Amino acid sequence: MSSLRPDGRSREMLRRQRLHRSRVPSASGSAEYRIDGTIVVAAVHGPLRIAPWREAHDRGVIDVELSAPGWMSRDDQRACEGRLRGAIERCVELRDFPRFGLRISARVVSDDGNAEAACVNAVCCALIDANVPMRGLICANACALTREGSMVIDPTKREETEARAVVRACALSKHREKDEIAIVGCSTTGALTEKEYLDAIAFIVDATAAVVNIQKKSIARYEVHGKLHEDEAPKKRQNTEDAPMEGMENRPLG
Amino acid sequence: MEARAYERLYPDEAFEKTLETSTRRDGRPLGRARARACACGTATNALGSALARHGATTALAGARASVATPRAEAPNEGFLEVRVTFAPQASELERPGRESDKAEACAARVRDALTSAEVLGSDLSDLCIERGVFAWRLMLDVVVLDDDGAAADAALSAAVAALRDVVLPEATVKRGKIVIGDEEEGVDGADDGMRKGTPLNVRTTPVCLTTALYKEHLLVDPTHAEEALSECEVSVVLTEDGMIRGVFKNGGEVEATEDILMKCIAAARLQYAASAKVILDASEDDDY
Numbered sequence: 001m002s003s004l005r006p007d008g009r010s011r012e013m014l015r016r017q018r019l020h021r022s023r024v025p026s027a028s029g030s031a032e033y034r035i036d037g038t039i040v041v042a043a044v045h046g047p048l049r050i051a052p053w054r055e056a057h058d059r060g061v062i063d064v065e066l067s068a069p070g071w072m073s074r075d076d077q078r079a080c081e082g083r084l085r086g087a088i089e090r091c092v093e094l095r096d097f098p099r100f101g102l103r104i105s106a107r108v109v110s111d112d113g114n115a116e117a118a119c120v121n122a123v124c125c126a127l128i129d130a131n132v133p134m135r136g137l138i139c140a141n142a143c144a145l146t147r148e149g150s151m152v153i154d155p156t157k158r159e160e161t162e163a164r165a166v167v168r169a170c171a172l173s174k175h176r177e178k179d180e181i182a183i184v185g186c187s188t189t190g191a192l193t194e195k196e197y198l199d200a201i202a203f204i205v206d207a208t209a210a211v212v213n214i215q216k217k218s219i220a221r222y223e224v225h226g227k228l229h230e231d232e233a234p235k236k237r238q239n240t241e242d243a244p245m246e247g248m249e250n251r252p253l254g
Numbered sequence: 255m256e257a258r259a260y261e262r263l264y265p266d267e268a269f270e271k272t273l274e275t276s277t278r279r280d281g282r283p284l285g286r287a288r289a290r291a292c293a294c295g296t297a298t299n300a301l302g303s304a305l306a307r308h309g310a311t312t313a314l315a316g317a318r319a320s321v322a323t324p325r326a327e328a329p330n331e332g333f334l335e336v337r338v339t340f341a342p343q344a345s346e347l348e349r350p351g352r353e354s355d356k357a358e359a360c361a362a363r364v365r366d367a368l369t370s371a372e373v374l375g376s377d378l379s380d381l382c383i384e385r386g387v388f389a390w391r392l393m394l395d396v397v398v399l400d401d402d403g404a405a406a407d408a409a410l411s412a413a414v415a416a417l418r419d420v421v422l423p424e425a426t427v428k429r430g431k432i433v434i435g436d437e438e439e440g441v442d443g444a445d446d447g448m449r450k451g452t453p454l455n456v457r458t459t460p461v462c463l464t465t466a467l468y469k470e471h472l473l474v475d476p477t478h479a480e481e482a483l484s485e486c487e488v489s490v491v492l493t494e495d496g497m498i499r500g501v502f503k504n505g506g507e508v509e510a511t512e513d514i515l516m517k518c519i520a521a522a523r524l525q526y527a528a529s530a531k532v533i534l535d536a537s538e539d540d541d542y
C-alpha cells in the first residue's frame with residue numbers, strides 16, 4: 001500500500017511534462033521543457049565554425065553553458081555542465097561534423113526539483129529541433145530516497161532537500177535487449193546502500209520510457225516524414241582513421 | 255618499430271596488446287589500485303594540512319579558519335567551504351583562467367563526497383562558537399599538484415586527512431568580542447611545538463576509487479595515459495559503514511550497465527580498508 005506524496009502523486013508517478021519547441025527563433029534549435037514548476041530553456045547554435053586552434057580533425061567540438069542564477073551555486077552549475085556535456089557527447093554523432101563546433105546553452109528559469117533532468121531533456125529536444133545528427137534520444141530523471149526508506153521518482157524541490165539521498169541519472173533510449181539497464185551518466189548526493197543505488201538506477205531507466213514518448217511525439221508533430229532511427233540498434237562506428245597502416249598489423253613490437 | 259614509438263603513434267593498439275596479458279603498463283593487474291601514501295602536517299602555517307600520493311598523483315590539502323556570523327536560519331552551524339584546484343603543472347590540459355572540465359568534475363566529486371559523507375556531522379554544529387553570534391568558517395583548499403590519473407581519489411584522501419589534522423584554536427567570547435587563543439602566554443612562554451586547541455571531530459573517512467572503462471575492460475585506478483584512452487570513468491565513494499556516499503559518472507561515449515556499476519562498487523569496497531588505514535595512520539602520527 002503505497003502512500004501518496006504531498007502533491008498527490010504515487011511514488012512512480014512523474015509530474016506533467018510539457019515541451020515547446022523552437023522557443024528561441026534566432027537559434028538553430030531550441031526547446032522549453034517544463035516539469036510543473038521546473039522550467040528550462042535550451043538553445044543550440046550550430047554546427048558552426050570555431051576558432052582554428054579549437055578544431056578537432058575528426059569530430060565536432062561541443063560547448064556547453066548552463067546558467068541558473070539564483071537556483072544553483074556557481075560550483076553546482078559547473079558540475080551540472082560537465083554532466084550535460086557527457087550526456088550530449090553520448091547522443092550526438094560528433095563524427096558527422098568534423099572541425100565544426102556546437103554551442104549549447106541552457107537556462108534554468110525556475111527550479112522546483114529535478115532541474116538537472118529538465119536540462120538534459122530540454123537540450124535533447126533542442127538538438128532534435130536543430131537537426132543535429134544524433135544516435136538516439138537521451139532522457140534524464142532523478143530519484144529521491146526519503147527518510148522513511150521509500151524511493152520516489154521526479155522529486156519536487158522540497159522532497160529533494162528533505163531526502164536522505166538523491167540519485168540523478170540519464171540514459172539513452174534505444175532498443176534494449178533483455179531489459180538491460182545502462183546509464184550514460186549519473187551522480188548521487190547523500191548516503192545509500194548499494195542495493196538502493198542499483199534499484200534507483202533501474203527505476204530511473206524504466207521511467208525514461210515515459211519521457212521518450214514526449215520527445216518522440218514532438219518529433220512526429222513537426223516532421224512530415226522520416227523516422228528517427230532510434231529503434232535500430234546503434235551501429236558501432238568503424239575507426240578507420242585509427243587503423244594502423246598496412247603491413248603494421250602483424251609486425252611484432254620492438 | 256620501437257615499442258615507445260608504437261605507443262605514441264598507435265596508442266589504442268598498443269594498449270590493447272598490453273591488456274591481452276591482463277596486466278597494465280606499470281605491471282598491475284586490471285583490478286589492483288596503486289599504493290597510497292599520506293602525510294599530515296605538511297603546511298605548517300595552516301590549521302591542518304595533508305599531502306596524499308596515489309602512485310604519482312599528488313594532492314595537497316590545507317585548511318584555515320576564520321570567524322564568521324552564522325546564518326539566521328541555522329544559528330548554531332558553522333561553514334565548511336571546499337575548493338579544489340589543479341596546479342598549472344599538474345597536467346598538460348591545464349591553462350590559467352577558466353578551470354578545465356576535468357578539474358571541475360574532480361572538484362564536484364570531492365565536494366559532493368564530503369557533503370554526502372557528513373564528515374563533520376549532519377549539521378555543522380561542531381563549528382559553532384556561540385550560538386547565533388560566532389561560528390567557524392572552515393576553508394579547505396585542495397590543490398592537485400600532479401595529475402597522473404584518478405585525481406579525485408587523491409584530492410579526497412588529502413581533504414579528509416587535512417580535516418583530521420585540523421586543530422581549531424581556542425576561541426572565547428569576552429565581553430561580546432571574540433578572543434582567539436590565549437591572551438596571556440604561559441609563564442615560561444616556551445613553544446614546545448604542540449598546537450593548542452580542540453581537534454576537529456571527523457566522524458567518517460570517505461574514500462573514493464575511480465575505475466575507467468576501456469572497451470570491455472575495467473581498469474581500477476587508471477593512470478593518466480589510461481584515462482586519456484578510456485571512454486569514461488566511474489568514481490565510487492564509500493565510508494566505513496559500507497554506505498555509498500557518491501557514484502559519479504560523467505557521461506562520455508560509453509554507457510555503464512548495471513553489471514559494470516556493481517563491479518565498480520565491489521572494487522571500491524575491496525580497496526576501502528587499505529585506503530582508510532593509510533589516512534587514519536597518517537593523522538594518528540601527530541601528538542597533541
